[in-house]
Amino acid sequence: MCNPTNAQTKSISKNTVTNTKWILKRRPQGVFDPEKDVQMVSEEMNMATTCGDDEIVVQVDTLSVDAFIRTMLDAEAYHGAVDLGKTIPALGYGKVVYAGKNANKKIGTAVQCMLGAQAYATVKASEAFTKMDLPMMSPTAGLGLLGVTSGITAYAGIFYVCKPPKKGDTVVITAAAGAVGSIAAQLAKSTGARVIGIAGGSRKNQYLVEELKLDGSIDYKDSSKTVAEQLEETCPNGIDFIYDNVGGQILDDMLHKINPNARVVICGAISQYSGKLNKGLVQGPSNYLKLAERGATMKGFNVMQYLHKLLFAVFGMFWLHLRGKVTMNEHIENGIESFPKALNHLFTGASIGKCLVAVNSARSATADKKLD
DSSP: OOOOOHHHHSOOSSSEEEEEEEEEOSOOOSSOOTTTSEEEEEEEEEHHHHSOTTEEEEEEEEEEOOTHHHHTTSSSOTTOOOOTTSBOOOEEEEEEEEEOTTOSOOTTOEEEEEOOSBSEEEEEGGGOEEOOOOTTSOGGGGTTTTOTTTHHHHHHHHHTSSSOOOTTOEEEESSTTBHHHHHHHHHHHHTTOEEEEEESSHHHHHIIIIISOOSEEEETTOSSSOHHHHHHHHOTTOEEEEEESSOHHHHHHHHTTEEEEEEEEEOOOGGGTTTOTTTTOOOOOTTTHHHHHHTOEEEEOOGGGGGGGHHHHHHHHHHHHHTTSOOOOEEEEESGGGHHHHHHHHHHTOOOBEEEEESSSOOOOHHHHTTO
16 A cells, blocks of 8 residues: 655645646557556646636545546547546546636535546536535445446446346356446345356455355356356356356356346456457357347446436435445555556456545555455
C-alpha cells in the first residue's frame, strides 16, 4: 500500500493546484503493462483559467478500477478509444473545489462521474451527479455494490436479461471472485438456486465457499483437473443458468453442460480483452450448437441498456443488503500512484471483489486482508 502524495493533500485555498495524473504512453501490446503503457505526470493547474463557465473542478477522493478501462486503451474500442497522451479514464467520486459561474454545483458538494486517473478532474457540471449515500452502506457503495459497472451490472444480468434463476436451478458464475461475479453469485444464491463459482487459485475458491457460501467452486488454475472435469463433478445434472464474465474455453466448457431451456447471459469476456478485441482474434464458442440442441437462450447485454430500471435495481440491492443476502468485498490501493498496479490486478487475479484506489485518503480493506 502507498501513501497519498503531497500533491493530493496540498491546500486548495488558492486557485492553483498540482494535478498528478496517469496518461496513456503507448497502446498495450497484448497484456497491459503498468510499467510501459502508462506514465504519471504532474502539472500545475490554475482552476480559474482551466475551468469553463459550465464546468467544475473535482478533487478526486476514490476511483473505481474496472475491466472496461483496458478495452479503451486499444485504438478501436466499443466504449471509445483513449488518445495517446490523454488521461486514463476511470469512474469515481470526489468534492467540488471550484465551479464556473454557470455551473449548477456548489463548492463542497460531493459528486460522482467519469473523473479519470488523476488527483483533480475538470468536468462538465451537467455530467456530474450529486453523490448519494444510503444508510448502513459504505461510502464507496456507489462504486461497488450499487455501482453501475459492478453491482448494478450483476443485478441486471441476473434478473433482467433472461428469465432469472429459481429454486432448484444450477447456476454457474465465471470470474466469481470479481466485483461483478461475486455479486452475481450472491444474487443467484438469494433466489434459492444452487450456485457454483469459477475463479483462479485456492485463495479465491476458499472465498467463494467459506465467505460467499456458494454450493461449490471450480479452480481454473487447478493443474490436476480441467475445468470440464470439475464441471462434471460440481454440475452432475447439468447447468440451467450461466452468468459469464470470461469467455474463451471456459464458456465452451459450460455450453457443453447446459440443460434444456438453459439461459446463458454474456456480461463480458475478460480472457479476450488483452489485444484480441476488434482484430478478429476473439475465441468464440465452438459449442454454440448446444443452444439449438437444448432449446437454450444466449443473450449479451450492456448495463446501459437497462438504465431505465436503475432505481428498481438500486432499491432491490439495498433491500437484499439489509437482509444480509449480499455484500461487497473491497480491495483498496492507496494513492494515485498505485492506479496502474490496481488496474493490472484485474488481469493477474491479485484482488478479490471490488478494486478501488483511494486517491485523497488512505483506507484499508479488512475483509480482503483476512483472506491473505
